Structures are given as C-alpha cells and as structure tokens.
Amino acid sequence: MRVEDRLKKITTLLAEIARENNADLVQESLKDLRLNSRKRSKQLNYRLSTFPYRRFIEYLNYKFSERGLNVSEIDAKRTSIACPICGYIDKKNRLDKETFKCRRCGFTFNAQYVACLNLFSRSDDGKVAIRSRRLFLTARKTAQVVAVNVAPNEPPNKMRWLREKPVQVTKILVVTKR
Incomplete structure (x- = not known):
C-alpha cells in the first residue's frame, strides 16, 4: 500500500508541475526494462526488478489526462546517438x-x-x-x-x-x- 501511495503522490506532483507550465508529457516507449543483465548490487537489482513500471505509467497517463494534458509515446531508438541539429546518426x-x-x-x-x-x-x-x-x-x-x-x-x-x-x-x- 505504501508503494501505491507514493506512486500516486509522485504522479500527481509531476502532473501539477506540467499543468502549471502548460506542458505535455513525451515518454519513451521502453520495452524489456527488466531484462537488463548489468552487474549491479543485489539491493539495486532487487529495487529495479520490483518497481511497478506499468502501474507508474498508468497513473501518470491518468493524472495527465485528468488535467487535460496530452501524453505521447515516442520510439526511443537512436535518440542518444542522433544529432538534434543536423540529424547525423553515428x-x-x-x-x-x-x-x-x-x-x-x-x-x-x-x-x-x-x-x-x-x-x-x-x-x-x-x-x-x-x-x-x-x-x-x-x-x-x-x-x-x-x-x-x-x-x-x-x-x-x-x-x-x-x-x-x-x-x-x-x-x-x-x-x-x-
């Protein structure tokens, strides 16, 4: 229940900040977040594997739509290697x-x-x-x-x-x- 409460508070806070600034939400369409096999500490691996990503996104979408703000999901492929000025990808x-x-x-x-x-x-x-x-x-x-x-x-x-x-x-x- 504490996790649910924190998720609701965080998503409400994000939606309020966006509403105050008249901003919409652009989110990456991330897939297979739990399949990352990097070696980290056991505690961090546990926290990352038990974080309710889908529920967080659902709450975020609900809070934004409740306030009349748009939510769009964008493919994140090559966003970190493409130049935003000239479009060169390498x-x-x-x-x-x-x-x-x-x-x-x-x-x-x-x-x-x-x-x-x-x-x-x-x-x-x-x-x-x-x-x-x-x-x-x-x-x-x-x-x-x-x-x-x-x-x-x-x-x-x-x-x-x-x-x-x-x-x-x-x-x-x-x-x-x-």
Missing part, C-alpha cells in the same frame, strides 16, 4: 556516458539532454535550432521560438509572437568546428 557521437559530440557539425552537449531534445523533435511538437551559438526550441505548429527553461502558461496569440524577439536558452551550449 555511435561515435557518444564520446562517453555523459558527453555527446556530433562528428559532422560539432554540436556538443550532455548526452541525456540530447536524447530529450531528440524526443522533443520526434513528438511533432518542435524543432531544435542554433542561432548565434545559442540553443532554441522552435514549435512547429506556430513557428514560435520557446526557451528550454520557460514554458508559457497560455498559448500566445499570433500577432504577439510575431512582434517578440526569440527567447534564448541559458548559456550551456558549446559548438565547435572539426
């Missing part, structure tokens, strides 16, 4: 577990963030772009520029976003040439 783009560097355009970023940017692009929600060495997320539906760290509470009307300047992401991006 296993060698992953320098190590934490670092991504595109071998074609030189885009360098944290590998986990790159996977999230690729999921964002695949959700038909937006496009990732670089302008003046800054990273931007551009919504495809309205072609507006939205900062990664700012989600508007209301959808902007057409005339307002045409007059505004693009919002820039915090300075965490390094772009290098080969």
Whole structure:
C-alpha cells in the first residue's frame, strides 16, 4: 500500500508541475526494462526488478489526462546517438556516458539532454535550432521560438509572437568546428 501511495503522490506532483507550465508529457516507449543483465548490487537489482513500471505509467497517463494534458509515446531508438541539429546518426557521437559530440557539425552537449531534445523533435511538437551559438526550441505548429527553461502558461496569440524577439536558452551550449 505504501508503494501505491507514493506512486500516486509522485504522479500527481509531476502532473501539477506540467499543468502549471502548460506542458505535455513525451515518454519513451521502453520495452524489456527488466531484462537488463548489468552487474549491479543485489539491493539495486532487487529495487529495479520490483518497481511497478506499468502501474507508474498508468497513473501518470491518468493524472495527465485528468488535467487535460496530452501524453505521447515516442520510439526511443537512436535518440542518444542522433544529432538534434543536423540529424547525423553515428555511435561515435557518444564520446562517453555523459558527453555527446556530433562528428559532422560539432554540436556538443550532455548526452541525456540530447536524447530529450531528440524526443522533443520526434513528438511533432518542435524543432531544435542554433542561432548565434545559442540553443532554441522552435514549435512547429506556430513557428514560435520557446526557451528550454520557460514554458508559457497560455498559448500566445499570433500577432504577439510575431512582434517578440526569440527567447534564448541559458548559456550551456558549446559548438565547435572539426
């Protein structure tokens, strides 16, 4: 019963944060999570094998739909090795577990963030772009520029976003040439 209660509290908290920021949920379509045969500690293996993934996803979907937010499931294949800027796919783009560097355009970023940017692009929600060495997320539906760290509470009307300047992401991006 404690597990159920914690799952409900966590999913409610996530849904409330998303509602406050007018954000939808994009989740990876993960399969065979329990078949990972990496050697870990017995305690961690036990916790991972007993975590109720399916129930967590069900609660999350329910809480989001209850608040009128969209949930979309996206194929996670090659999200961590594909460049979100130029689309180049190569296993060698992953320098190590934490670092991504595109071998074609030189885009360098944290590998986990790159996977999230690729999921964002695949959700038909937006496009990732670089302008003046800054990273931007551009919504495809309205072609507006939205900062990664700012989600508007209301959808902007057409005339307002045409007059505004693009919002820039915090300075965490390094772009290098080969």
